[in-house]
Amino acid sequence: MSSRDAILSKLRAAGRVPEPLPEVPLFDEGLPPVLDQFKASLARMGGQWVDAPAEGLDAWLGQRFAGAQVVCSAVPETMGTLRIATVTDPRALENVDVGIVRARFAVAETGSVWLSEAEYGVNSLGYLAQHLVVLLDPAAILPNLHHAYRQAAFADARYCALVTGPSATADIEGVLIRGAQGVRTLTVVALATPR
Amino acid sequence: MANDIFTDKKVDHVKGSRQFIADEPHIAFHDKRLWTLRELRDKEAHGIPEWEQLRELASAIKSHTLTHLADYLEEFERNATANGVTVHWAKDAAEHNRIVHEILAARGVETLVKSKSMLTEECNMRPYLEERGITVVETDLGERIQQLDDEPPTHIVVPAVHKLAKDVAEVFADTIGTDRHNADPHYLAEGMRQDTRPYFIKAGAGMTGCNFAVAETGTVVTCTNEGNADLSGNVPPLYIASIGIEKLIPKMEHLGVFIRMLSRSALGSPITQYTSHFRAPRAGGESHFILVDNGRSDRLAMDDFWYSLKCIRCGACMNTCPVYRRSGGLSYGGVYAGPIGAIINPTFDLKKYSALPFASTLNGSCSNVCPVKINIHEQIYKWRQIVVEQGQVSFVKKESMKLAGKLLADPKRYRAWSSGAGKALAKLPRAFLYNPFNAWGKQRELPEPPKQTFHQWYAANRKPETEA
Amino acid sequence: MQVALFIPCFIDAFFPEVGIATLELLEKTGCTVVYPFNQTCCGQPMGNSGCETDARGTEALFVQNFADYDYVVSPSGSCVHHVRDHLTAVAQDSATRKVRASTYELVEFLHDVLKLTDFPWAEFPHKVGLHNSCGTLRRLGHASTTELNVPPWSKPLDLLRGVKGIEFVVPKRPDECCGFGGTFCVTEEPVSARMGYDKVRDHAGAGAEYVVSADMSCLMHQKGCAERLGMPLKFIHIAQILNGARG
Numbered sequence: 001m002s003s004r005d006a007i008l009s010k011l012r013a014a015g016r017v018p019e020p021l022p023e024v025p026l027f028d029e030g031l032p033p034v035l036d037q038f039k040a041s042l043a044r045m046g047g048q049w050v051d052a053p054a055e056g057l058d059a060w061l062g063q064r065f066a067g068a069q070v071v072c073s074a075v076p077e078t079m080g081t082l083r084i085a086t087v088t089d090p091r092a093l094e095n096v097d098v099g100i101v102r103a104r105f106a107v108a109e110t111g112s113v114w115l116s117e118a119e120y121g122v123n124s125l126g127y128l129a130q131h132l133v134v135l136l137d138p139a140a141i142l143p144n145l146h147h148a149y150r151q152a153a154f155a156d157a158r159y160c161a162l163v164t165g166p167s168a169t170a171d172i173e174g175v176l177i178r179g180a181q182g183v184r185t186l187t188v189v190a191l192a193t194p195r
Numbered sequence: 196m197a198n199d200i201f202t203d204k205k206v207d208h209v210k211g212s213r214q215f216i217a218d219e220p221h222i223a224f225h226d227k228r229l230w231t232l233r234e235l236r237d238k239e240a241h242g243i244p245e246w247e248q249l250r251e252l253a254s255a256i257k258s259h260t261l262t263h264l265a266d267y268l269e270e271f272e273r274n275a276t277a278n279g280v281t282v283h284w285a286k287d288a289a290e291h292n293r294i295v296h297e298i299l300a301a302r303g304v305e306t307l308v309k310s311k312s313m314l315t316e317e318c319n320m321r322p323y324l325e326e327r328g329i330t331v332v333e334t335d336l337g338e339r340i341q342q343l344d345d346e347p348p349t350h351i352v353v354p355a356v357h358k359l360a361k362d363v364a365e366v367f368a369d370t371i372g373t374d375r376h377n378a379d380p381h382y383l384a385e386g387m388r389q390d391t392r393p394y395f396i397k398a399g400a401g402m403t404g405c406n407f408a409v410a411e412t413g414t415v416v417t418c419t420n421e422g423n424a425d426l427s428g429n430v431p432p433l434y435i436a437s438i439g440i441e442k443l444i445p446k447m448e449h450l451g452v453f454i455r456m457l458s459r460s461a462l463g464s465p466i467t468q469y470t471s472h473f474r475a476p477r478a479g480g481e482s483h484f485i486l487v488d489n490g491r492s493d494r495l496a497m498d499d500f501w502y503s504l505k506c507i508r509c510g511a512c513m514n515t516c517p518v519y520r521r522s523g524g525l526s527y528g529g530v531y532a533g534p535i536g537a538i539i540n541p542t543f544d545l546k547k548y549s550a551l552p553f554a555s556t557l558n559g560s561c562s563n564v565c566p567v568k569i570n571i572h573e574q575i576y577k578w579r580q581i582v583v584e585q586g587q588v589s590f591v592k593k594e595s596m597k598l599a600g601k602l603l604a605d606p607k608r609y610r611a612w613s614s615g616a617g618k619a620l621a622k623l624p625r626a627f628l629y630n631p632f633n634a635w636g637k638q639r640e641l642p643e644p645p646k647q648t649f650h651q652w653y654a655a656n657r658k659p660e661t662e663a
Numbered sequence: 664m665q666v667a668l669f670i671p672c673f674i675d676a677f678f679p680e681v682g683i684a685t686l687e688l689l690e691k692t693g694c695t696v697v698y699p700f701n702q703t704c705c706g707q708p709m710g711n712s713g714c715e716t717d718a719r720g721t722e723a724l725f726v727q728n729f730a731d732y733d734y735v736v737s738p739s740g741s742c743v744h745h746v747r748d749h750l751t752a753v754a755q756d757s758a759t760r761k762v763r764a765s766t767y768e769l770v771e772f773l774h775d776v777l778k779l780t781d782f783p784w785a786e787f788p789h790k791v792g793l794h795n796s797c798g799t800l801r802r803l804g805h806a807s808t809t810e811l812n813v814p815p816w817s818k819p820l821d822l823l824r825g826v827k828g829i830e831f832v833v834p835k836r837p838d839e840c841c842g843f844g845g846t847f848c849v850t851e852e853p854v855s856a857r858m859g860y861d862k863v864r865d866h867a868g869a870g871a872e873y874v875v876s877a878d879m880s881c882l883m884h885q886k887g888c889a890e891r892l893g894m895p896l897k898f899i900h901i902a903q904i905l906n907g908a909r910g
Binding site: 004146162171173 | 228231245256258259262263264265269272284285290334335336340355359363380383384388391392396411414420421422423425426430440447448449450451452454455462464465466467469471472473474475476477479486488492493495496501
């Protein structure tokens with residue numbers, strides 16, 4: 001018998017009495033306004049919030065990441081120095097200073113943004129870059145994770161992640177360090193999706 | 196002790212704890228750090244009105260899934276396969292390791308980067324692959340520290356929590372060349388980052404564990420903070436996930452319940468920095484999912500213990516456990532330490548881990564913080580009965596309990612003992628009471644012996660209705 | 664109301680004053696107290712050690728001694744927990760079932776059955792730290808725990824608030840186990856003692872003169888630790904305060 005069949009038949013022979021599957025409510029009554037909550041959660045998780053820059057995205061980027069050599073853009077709002085569409089090998093993003101992507105949606109409860117291969121172009125952009133800038137339409141913020149996990153996007157994406165602030169660790173004496181193996185900073189910029 | 200995990204040497208928790216306690220800076224930090232995590236967890240739990248309802252739901256979803264586990268595994272396999280993932284089944288650790296090696300060897304992979312996985316620890320996979328010429332790089336900071344120090348993780352979420360920064364400085368100085376005299380955690384973490392990056396680029400394969408496997412979509416979910424799981428899964432051309440078969444949940448919408456509680460229970464943060472969903476290989480990439488039993492199907496058949504399969508490895512029971520905080524993960528001598536270790540390890544080897552169910556005061560705090568409501572302390576109590584039944588306690592203990600049982604079942608003999616107990620105590624010289632063989636007296640004073648027992652007082656002062 | 668008094672073995676042998684206080688207190692509240700003379704122990708030491716089967720005779724004796732009473736009251740939370748949740752070595756006949764359902768820990772009996780909140784004879788002008796034993800806290804439900812998101816309650820505090828002059832101080836980790844743990848206190852001596860040291864330091868740090876508890880075993884352990892550390896902390900059973908001990 002294959003291991004597969006052996007495992008399955010052992011599980012079936014375990015004799016557990018079937019128990020019912022409960023309904024999961026949305027738990028969305030009496031929640032604070034999503035935008036306020038998102039900003040608070042994002043700040044708590046070490047991310048930064050920026051209102052739509054009056055000087056324009058490029059000018060803001062130039063100021064915020066003055067020393068950046070490689071700015072890789074996966075959005076039409078800015079060209080950067082490297083278009084993600086020209087990249088095929090994930091490893092080619094090793095030297096990216098700043099990655100720019102647009103989140104499909106966000107979650108107020110946790111301060112998370114949702115990104116998949118469609119948003120990243122090449123997934124490693126979100127992790128090999130030193131800094132990540134995430135454009136977010138404030139109209140695309142969901143109240144909590146129960147709403148988020150009812151989005152069909154999860155079933156469609158090959159890979160997707162709820163990304164919440166920059167990479168972090170507290171593995172040495174509990175000291176919180178932002179910028180572990182992934183991005184050192186994560187900035188969410190409020191910019192409505194162009195129609 | 197570290198190297199004894201995969202031998203059948205009996206674990207001596209008392210000895211391990213004594214060593215741990217002897218080192219004041221380490222035990223003081225360990226206790227304080229984990230208690231802080233417990234307090235952060237409390238703050239989150241008290242901030243969510245539906246917290247207790249979420250625990251009920253999580254427990255019920257797990258009960259449902261475990262009682263239909265074969266069906267959900269088939270559904271998961273079907274969907275993952277349709278998504279273009281190769282699904283493997285491993286009945287035990289050896290088969291798991293063989294499968295991983297075959298995948299890597301067939302593609303000429305020399306370097307494997309991986310994120311933290313308790314399952315690969317359980318399978319002792321790293322040495323297996325290293326013996327076969329594959330470089331395995333742990334890319335979670337705590338896990339990497341433990342790998343470089345040749346120690347197992349001592350906590351399932353914070354693997355090097357028993358170490359101080361100066362210990363890490365020593366390990367890193369010896370292995371990755373950082374400055375031995377610089378114990379600043381920022382400096383050390385940056386040293387790790389700089390050392391690890393090139394491995395992500397040159398690795399032929401990346402590997403992760405699995406926090407949840409969604410049957411409905413065939414998705415593997417990982418919850419991490421450092422970005423290393425997403426680097427492992429998205430940079431090398433080949434991705435492998437090891438999945439304990441108990442990780443199944445039916446649908447995406449159930450993740451809402453678990454993700455809301457996992458990091459809150461573990462670290463007191465609302466969510467991990469990355470909650471990542473690997474469903475299908477990326478364009479041009481290759482994915483393999485390995486479904487691993489390794490004792491889980493046996494556990495499912497244990498009437499008193501199958502509940503432990505609900506565990507989502509948050510570590511909250513460890514953080515709250517007053518015994519674990521004061522004895523350290525190494526003292527448990529197994530892959531899993533703390534309360535969850537006390538109930539899981541004996542399912543692998545009762546004899547080896549027979550001490551663990553006794554490394555508990557049965558205080559029950561573990562069960563109260565468990566996000567899936569495992570009755571941990573009740574299982575510990577049950578394991579004690581089984582350990583004794585199977586003859587895995589000392590002759591002295593067994594005989595003394597037999598004698599105690601006989602004495603306490605016989606009022607006459609009990610009176611003879613109790614009326615003499617206090618007096619006997621009072622007559623003994625201090626040197627006899629406070630000797631190394633008297634465990635009570637080593638670090639504690641004995642109670643003042645009373646002049647008479649309650650029973651004697653009652654007989655003298657109140658009119659007894661009946662005489663013994 | 665007729666009440667059968669169960670004085671556990673270690674209180675009988677080492678802390679008769681707690682048994683006496685319990686008896687007198689119950690009488691003050693108007694109960695008729697019966698003390699079955701053949702009582703010994705509930706069986707907990709054996710069950711707790713994994714030697715449940717060795718507890719059979721002791722448990723059978725317990726059932727025999729107490730089956731005739733509607734209320735069995737004991738000043739020991741862990742023993743009541745054993746009777747209620749773990750008295751399983753003996754046959755589960757109607758007598759056993761009745762005893763298991765009729766056995767109350769003193770605080771819950773005063774609070775839930777007699778519904779007392781005032782102890783006019785009691786006065787305790789001291790700073791007191793409350794120690795809820797784990798059995799009373801998490802199994803008998805004496806008080807809400809910090810772990811659960813539930814509205815707060817505390818039966819022992821409800822009672823102690825009815826004592827004149829008493830002042831409460833709260834340790835940093837109010838419901839952390841003190842490390843007694845039954846046979847754990849000797850089989851796992853290093854951790855047990857360390858937990859005890861941490862516990863009494865926490866109480867002293869909060870400014871307690873007295874530690875009060877419904878479980879004498881925890882107090883015996885903590886007292887042994889405090890004395891060894893040379894701390895002036897004092898320990899008293901809740902029955903003694905409620906019965907009017909002045910300290």
